[in-house]
Amino acid sequence: MQEQNFEKQVRQKMEELSFTPSEPVWKKVEEEIRKKKDRRRLLFWLPFAFLLIGGGIWLLQTNTNQSNHLSKSTGQKNNTDHYNPSIEHKNLSTEKKTDAIEERKPATEDIKQQQQNNTYTGLTQKSISSTSLISANKNARKRRILSPEAISNETAPELKTDEETSQNKEYSKRDPLTEPGFEKPTIKADKNITTKDIITEAIQLPDTISKNNVPFSNKTDVDAGNKDVDTTHEKDVDTTNKIDPENKIAATDSSTTNKVSKLKNKNVSKWRFAFSASIGRSGVNEGLNVFGGGDKAFAYADANPLALNGPVVSYIRPSAPKKSSAFSFGLLIKKKLTRRTEFSSGLQYNFYSTEMLVGQNIQFNLTVNQSLRVPQFYSNAGTAFSPYRNKFHFISLPLAFDFQLLKKNPLDFHAGVSVQQLLKTNALLYSSTSGIYYNDNKAFNRTQVFSDFGINYSLPFKKKWSFQLGPTLSYGHSKMEKHSSNQHLFSYGMEAQFVFGRK
Amino acid sequence: MDDHQLVKDCIKGKAAAQKELYHLFAGPMLGICYRYTKSIADAEDVLQEGFIKVFKNLHQYKFEGELGGWVRRIMVNTAINYLKKNRHYQSELLFTDDQLHVVAADNPEIRLGAKELSELIRQLPTGYQTIFNLHAVEGFTHVEIGEILGIHEGTSRSQYARARGLLITWIETKHRDVKTEWYARTKF
Numbered sequence: 001m002q003e004q005n006f007e008k009q010v011r012q013k014m015e016e017l018s019f020t021p022s023e024p025v026w027k028k029v030e031e032e033i034r035k036k037k038d039r040r041r042l043l044f045w046l047p048f049a050f051l052l053i054g055g056g057i058w059l060l061q062t063n064t065n066q067s068n069h070l071s072k073s074t075g076q077k078n079n080t081d082h083y084n085p086s087i088e089h090k091n092l093s094t095e096k097k098t099d100a101i102e103e104r105k106p107a108t109e110d111i112k113q114q115q116q117n118n119t120y121t122g123l124t125q126k127s128i129s130s131t132s133l134i135s136a137n138k139n140a141r142k143r144r145i146l147s148p149e150a151i152s153n154e155t156a157p158e159l160k161t162d163e164e165t166s167q168n169k170e171y172s173k174r175d176p177l178t179e180p181g182f183e184k185p186t187i188k189a190d191k192n193i194t195t196k197d198i199i200t201e202a203i204q205l206p207d208t209i210s211k212n213n214v215p216f217s218n219k220t221d222v223d224a225g226n227k228d229v230d231t232t233h234e235k236d237v238d239t240t241n242k243i244d245p246e247n248k249i250a251a252t253d254s255s256t257t258n259k260v261s262k263l264k265n266k267n268v269s270k271w272r273f274a275f276s277a278s279i280g281r282s283g284v285n286e287g288l289n290v291f292g293g294g295d296k297a298f299a300y301a302d303a304n305p306l307a308l309n310g311p312v313v314s315y316i317r318p319s320a321p322k323k324s325s326a327f328s329f330g331l332l333i334k335k336k337l338t339r340r341t342e343f344s345s346g347l348q349y350n351f352y353s354t355e356m357l358v359g360q361n362i363q364f365n366l367t368v369n370q371s372l373r374v375p376q377f378y379s380n381a382g383t384a385f386s387p388y389r390n391k392f393h394f395i396s397l398p399l400a401f402d403f404q405l406l407k408k409n410p411l412d413f414h415a416g417v418s419v420q421q422l423l424k425t426n427a428l429l430y431s432s433t434s435g436i437y438y439n440d441n442k443a444f445n446r447t448q449v450f451s452d453f454g455i456n457y458s459l460p461f462k463k464k465w466s467f468q469l470g471p472t473l474s475y476g477h478s479k480m481e482k483h484s485s486n487q488h489l490f491s492y493g494m495e496a497q498f499v500f501g502r503k
Numbered sequence: 504m505d506d507h508q509l510v511k512d513c514i515k516g517k518a519a520a521q522k523e524l525y526h527l528f529a530g531p532m533l534g535i536c537y538r539y540t541k542s543i544a545d546a547e548d549v550l551q552e553g554f555i556k557v558f559k560n561l562h563q564y565k566f567e568g569e570l571g572g573w574v575r576r577i578m579v580n581t582a583i584n585y586l587k588k589n590r591h592y593q594s595e596l597l598f599t600d601d602q603l604h605v606v607a608a609d610n611p612e613i614r615l616g617a618k619e620l621s622e623l624i625r626q627l628p629t630g631y632q633t634i635f636n637l638h639a640v641e642g643f644t645h646v647e648i649g650e651i652l653g654i655h656e657g658t659s660r661s662q663y664a665r666a667r668g669l670l671i672t673w674i675e676t677k678h679r680d681v682k683t684e685w686y687a688r689t690k691f
Binding site: 005006007009010011013014015016017018019020021022025026028029030032033369433483486 | 518521522525526529530531533534535537538543546547550551554555558559562565567610611612613615616617618620621638639640642667671
């Protein structure tokens with residue numbers, strides 16, 4: 001009584017004792033608690049970052065492949081582009097084309113030579129009257145008339161080909177004389193040429209022109225007209241070689257498409273199927289120290305309650321859950337994104353377990369934590385303790401990326417997330433107030449998110465099969481329990497996959 | 504903000520709530536830490552460690568009992584662990600006195616302020632200081648003190664008796680000094 005009086009006074013005085021801590025204390029506390037949170041946050045976001053990076057690489061590769069395909073197809077298209085006469089001319093490959101060109105060349109050269117001859121006669125337009133011009137050029141005209149023959153020789157194959165092409169037929173129906181913009185070509189006066197010749201020539205030219213596939217130009221100069229003829233002939237030859245530009249391009253397109261499709265087939269993402277299985281160990285932990293901390297984690301440690309004015313309850317430490325076996329199996333579907341990247345998803349069954357020591361099993365209705373009524377429980381007292389295995393059955397949906405680390409080696413780095421749904425558990429919870437272990441499935445988080453990492457090496461098994469083997473690690477970001485403890489499930493082990501389909 | 508909401512917000516990681524909880528209990532908790540240590544710097548170290556543990560384990564608080572009491576328990580445990588780990592205090596926690604000391608019947612009235620009394624408690628040797636704090640202030644039994652410090656129950660009782668006796672002597676000396684001073688001031 002006397003003792004309590006002195007102690008009571010001391011206690012009352014000490015209750016009044018209060019100091020103001022210095023500023024750095026809170027800063028250090030805040031720094032420390034933020035550090036732990038950031039570490040956990042980083043782990044949580046890491047797999048999403050991998051997914052994003054993988055998606056970005058896939059998009060980039062897809063765009064690159066598309067642009068490569070486009071450039072290839074465009075290149076091929078350019079090779080057979082008939083709209084560019086110069087290119088068309090270069091790419092002519094048929095005999096008739098070449099023949100026509102060969103036939104045409106001399107005539108063209110002849111005409112040019114004749115034109116030169118005309119020019120070098122020294123006759124000018126001013127000095128030459130129409131008749132004199134006609135007469136002066138008579139011989140030239142005659143020769144030129146030959147050129148129409150040559151032209152007619154040229155036109156002979158054209159005529160043949162004109163008949164064949166529908167487009168040419170359309171053009172042949174046109175009357176250039178009535179075509180808008182049509183102008184008669186001016187004919188340089190030749191002394192020897194008669195009006196009749198001129199008229200004939202005038203007639204012939206339109207005839208020739210009418211057989212040309214290219215609409216007549218506005219050029220009035222004969223040279224220009226001849227040039228036009230040359231070019232038109234060339235164009236005619238091009239067209240008259242039975243290949244309609246559109247048709248040719250279509251044909252090329254189809255060949256290009258085939259090639260593109262073949263190329264695409266090579267690069268198109270393939271689907272593969274796999275059966276996976278893993279075996280290892282699992283545990284629960286409060287931090288990142290997965291390999292060393294699992295056995296030391298306290299599941300449900302509670303501080304010793306202190307009563308200032310009454311008896312003190314002794315502190316009872318529960319059994320720390322130890323690592324135990326874990327395994328998984330399931331079916332996966334894999335899709336190749338790029339040459340070195342693959343996406344996989346599927347459905348898996350995951351089993352995790354931890355082990356702890358518990359006392360006697362007591363079949364007795366007990367109210368735990370003032371709210372939950374349990375039909376049975378395990379004590380945490382006495383001398384007879386036996387191992388108890390906490391089992392967790394999950395079904396999971398994994399989403400992951402596989403990155404081939406080395407070009408020539410089938411060594412992949414595996415990273416992803418899995419959403420796991422707790423199907424069933426027999427795990428025990430500890431009540432510090434009652435000092436017992438009891439079962440309450442509702443206390444656990446049913447849906448949990450895990451990060452999965454691993455490395456696997458592929459071994460070709462058969463022609464279309466491969467076998468992958470390597471270590472794997474999973475860490476649960478969600479807390480095991482809903483309302484208390486900060487424990488996270490983790491597992492590590494070896495994973496094997498039988499993959500069907502070629503990579 | 505009531506304790507429930509404060510705790511929930513702290514668990515969610517809300518900075519404002521965490522700061523509020525800290526400022527709510529920092530003063531009294533520093534007083535507790537001050538009683539167990541020999542310097543304010545050591546007391547602040549214990550306070551810092553203690554609050555880190557508080558925030559780390561706040562999810563374990565099941566709203567059974569007062570929040571202040573729960574924080575206090577953590578702070579006391581942190582202080583004891585600090586004394587055990589710190590080499591300056593380790594040697595003084597080695598209790599070798601097996602002689603039983605009977606608790607004196609003295610039961611003086613304490614007319615000192617809280618800080619004065621705490622200074623007297625802190626003047627005790629570390630072993631006496633710790634046992635006195637655990638029994639007289641926190642209310643642990645000698646059996647529990649024995650478990651906490653790893654000593655025999657009898658050693659705890661003996662150490663406590665000596666600590667109590669010393670403290671009472673100093674308190675009475677302090678009272679005399681205060682009385683003399685008062686007398687001197689009023690008379691002269």
